[in-house]
Amino acid sequence: MTVKLNHTIVHSKDPKAAAEFFAGIFGLPKPKPFGPFLDVEVDNGVTLAFLDAEDMEVQMQHYAFLVSDKEFDAIFGRVKEKGLKYWADPGMRQEGEINRHYGGRGVYFQDPSGHLLEIITKPYGGWGKW
Numbered sequence: 203m204t205v206k207l208n209h210t211i212v213h214s215k216d217p218k219a220a221a222e223f224f225a226g227i228f229g230l231p232k233p234k235p236f237g238p239f240l241d242v243e244v245d246n247g248v249t250l251a252f253l254d255a256e257d258m259e260v261q262m263q264h265y266a267f268l269v270s271d272k273e274f275d276a277i278f279g280r281v282k283e284k285g286l287k288y289w290a291d292p293g294m295r296q297e298g299e300i301n302r303h304y305g306g307r308g309v310y311f312q313d314p315s316g317h318l319l320e321i322i323t324k325p326y327g328g329w330g331k332w
């Protein structure tokens with residue numbers, strides 16, 4: 203396969219706060235400035251390039267990350283430590299819960315700009331019930 207997602211722009215109300223939040227909560231290296239962006243690279247080589255949305259209204263985007271059980275514990279631990287709200291569903295109706303889809307664990311929470319971040323320990327696409 204030669205088609206790989208390389209980077210995406212994350213429009214942010216405050217890119218410094220957003221990039222630092224993201225790197226901190228996921229336990230990733232500090233954001234690196236690159237032109238107008240603050241870049242954070244995740245472990246499969248995809249860069250999230252945080253950019254000031256300036257006058258543009260930030261539209262909520264959804265970013266999902268596949269993590270190990272150990273990382274789930276660490277990341278979710280930091281979510282709870284910070285007192286962030288979290289949900290078991292992307293519709294944000296099941297507050298304070300996690301899901302068990304595909305025999306794994308999943309949870310959603312928001313970044314400082316309102317983007318919906320998701321961590322899952324099993325990828326989507328299993329058969330059978332959620």
Ligand SMILES: [Fe+2]
Nearest residue numbers: 264266292320
């Ligand atoms: Fe998702």
